[in-house]
Amino acid sequence: MVHCNNCAFMTARRSRQDEEYISLLQVISSYGVVRLHVNRTFWHFTRDWTWISANLIECIWNFPVPVFFMITGALLLDFQDKYNLTMYFQKRIKKTYLPFIIWSAISLIINREQVTVDRTSVLTILSSLVTLLHTHPFHKSYWYFHSLFSVYLAIPIYSGISEPNRLSICRYSIAVSFIVNLLYPALSSWFNVPKIGLKFPAVSDHLIYVLIGYYLHHTKISRKTRMLIYLMGIIGLVVHVRGTRLLSFKDNKINRTFKGSLQLPCFFYSLSIYVLVQQCPNAILLKLRQPIHFFSSVHFGVYLAHMHVVNYWPHREESLGFRTLGATCIYLVTVCVVHLLHSIPFIAIIVPG
Numbered sequence: 317m318v319h320c321n322n323c324a325f326m327t328a329r330r331s332r333q334d335e336e337y338i339s340l341l342q343v344i345s346s347y348g349v350v351r352l353h354v355n356r357t358f359w360h361f362t363r364d365w366t367w368i369s370a371n372l373i374e375c376i377w378n379f380p381v382p383v384f385f386m387i388t389g390a391l392l393l394d395f396q397d398k399y400n401l402t403m404y405f406q407k408r409i410k411k412t413y414l415p416f417i418i419w420s421a422i423s424l425i426i427n428r429e430q431v432t433v434d435r436t437s438v439l440t441i442l443s444s445l446v447t448l449l450h451t452h453p454f455h456k457s458y459w460y461f462h463s464l465f466s467v468y469l470a471i472p473i474y475s476g477i478s479e480p481n482r483l484s485i486c487r488y489s490i491a492v493s494f495i496v497n498l499l500y501p502a503l504s505s506w507f508n509v510p511k512i513g514l515k516f517p518a519v520s521d522h523l524i525y526v527l528i529g530y531y532l533h534h535t536k537i538s539r540k541t542r543m544l545i546y547l548m549g550i551i552g553l554v555v556h557v558r559g560t561r562l563l564s565f566k567d568n569k570i571n572r573t574f575k576g577s578l579q580l581p582c583f584f585y586s587l588s589i590y591v592l593v594q595q596c597p598n599a600i601l602l603k604l605r606q607p608i609h610f611f612s613s614v615h616f617g618v619y620l621a622h623m624h625v626v627n628y629w630p631h632r633e634e635s636l637g638f639r640t641l642g643a644t645c646i647y648l649v650t651v652c653v654v655h656l657l658h659s660i661p662f663i664a665i666i667v668p669g
Contacts, residue, residue, distance in 0.1 A: 549588020
């Protein structure tokens with residue numbers, strides 16, 4: 317174990333037991349995705365209690381995508397210590413790309429009446445399919461895949477760095493990306509600070525979360541640093557909830573100033589959720605190992621399949637009961653459906669664990 321210069325972090329090789337928290341994060345985040353997508357009434361602004369409650373739900377469950385990217389970093393950024401580049405891409409294609417294509421095709425079939433295709437032209441059919449994957453309303457919930465595939469292309473670059481230097485490179489990249497790509501643009505937007513053309517392209521989009529996930533997974537954070545992260549997470553949540561409500565009421569429409577997984581409120585809130593779960597005592601995680609594994613083993617399948625359950629679930633979108641208890645029921649039903657699919661030969665490939 318080696319102390320860092322600022323004494324806030326200590327590098328450490330984590331054991332398999334230390335990785336149990338990742339399964340819990342997968343469960344919480346997959347449930348959070350369902351909560352978000354059941355809460356679609358948020359996107360229909362009104363000045364009543366329905367929208368106010370929807371705004372609160374939207375902000376509280378805003379962390380799954382950043383957390384998923386952090387998990388990706390924790391699990392994959394050191395893949396070259398375990399297997400080669402060819403196997404890395406084989407695994408990514410099997411675990412994510414093929415299920416994405418198959419579920420997209422399933423959605424195309426289900427929503428075929430909304431798609432107009434010239435059946436005499438193969439090129440037109442393929443073009444329509446590509447367009448559907450990027451623009452069809454159902455696939456707005458699949459936007460995550462496009463960012464994920466971009467991240468997959470970048471991971472081998474960082475994984476190729478030797479382990480003694482990887483953490484220091486990650487620390488540098490996180491710091492510069494945070495200041496240049498997140499902090500300064502936010503200050504410029506909120507306080508009319510003059511914009512500058514400086515960018516840090518080495519860490520763009522959601523890659524910062526991947527590096528943070530790897531860094532946190534391989535370091536132990538001091539209690540003082542954790543308290544600061546929790547405090548910033550609380551502030552981020554309050555700013556997100558309160559700021560979105562006040563500005564939306566002022567504009568009489570949804571104001572997106574504080575919205576987005578790459579905005580500071582979501583960044584700090586998501587980071588605090590990850591660290592909080594990471595600090596869950598191993599004794600508790602081991603006691604809950606079986607139920608956690610039951611849900612975590614299908615977390616990716618839940619992400620892929622849950623919107624089909626949502627769309628066919630009898631409901632009124634503005635109902636608070638539907639957006640709370642109903643969301644939980646939808647999550648549990650989806651978990652059971654995915655487990656059932658896992659038990660069918662040749663079908664399990666579309667819902668990888």
